Amino acid sequence: MTGSLAIVGYGLSAIGPGIGIGLIFAAYINGVARQPEARGMLQSIAILGFVLAEALAIFGIALAFVFQ
């Protein structure tokens, strides 16, 4: 079985963003549960935060293919 070790590195680099995205949406769900009328405002903030955390995972996969 052959493959690239860089992909394992990508898997490791995805742990951090994964935890981060989980925390962001946990906070979003909490916020909506406490104050359902703030849903619209919280949603765009949550997605903005999700996007910033996700960027790290995306860098990971880009670099996994660059450094193969």
Place this chain on the structure above:
Amino acid sequence: MSLPLLAASAEHGYTAPDQSIFWQPLIGSGAFAITRPAIVFALSAVLIIALLLAGTKKLAIVPGKKQMVVEAAYGFVRNTLARDIIGSKDFRKFVPLLFTFFTVILVNNLFGVIPPIQYPTMSRIAFPLALTIFLYATYHFVGIRRKGLGGYLGGLVPPGLPKLIVPLVWALEFLSVMVIQPVTITLRLFGNMFAGHLILVLFISGAEYMFIDGGLGLKIIGVPTIIMAFVLTLFELFVEFLQAYVYTMLAATFIASALADEH
């Protein structure tokens, strides 16, 4: 696409797809070849123009079906993205740009799962990069025109900071506006489409290999593999909508922060 892959793998076992599956020149070769994504992109432009013209040809106060869809998409970009983020004073000028981003990215992303086409154009980095060059020029241009070059560059630092750390914060903000923002927005769209398409090809070509070349055990494992391919296609569909939304939202955010009076 998976047919040549399978033909090559039949003798040597299964080879997983890698980035080379995205390079598909149709006419010519080298840097100036007309590739599959170029044709898909042209098709998307024709499709968007046709849809928008069909939806707005007979405008009525009580909208018909087509007009309702076009109005819903336009209203979504205009109200939820442009007006809420940029602010009701300046947003009107940027609605065409943002609506173009949204429709082009959405249609091109959806081409990634629509059967006869099945190629997400944005998985070649040149396409999101070209969109970002427009965005980059736009938000710097409007920021400099609003505040002047000195005011734009000086306005990067929030007021009221201790004198000592102002240069450091300014350098970080300058780097963020000039390099990090455009690079992340491009890489995000590219990376999502690239990785998503690669996963789909992996699962589908893997299942194909298991069914055709595998023994009985592999054939049994092929069943959950093809189910997973189906589930991931649905997930890709969701990601494609989300990325079109996210790109447009970030574009609006960059324009809003270039226009904002204080940071």
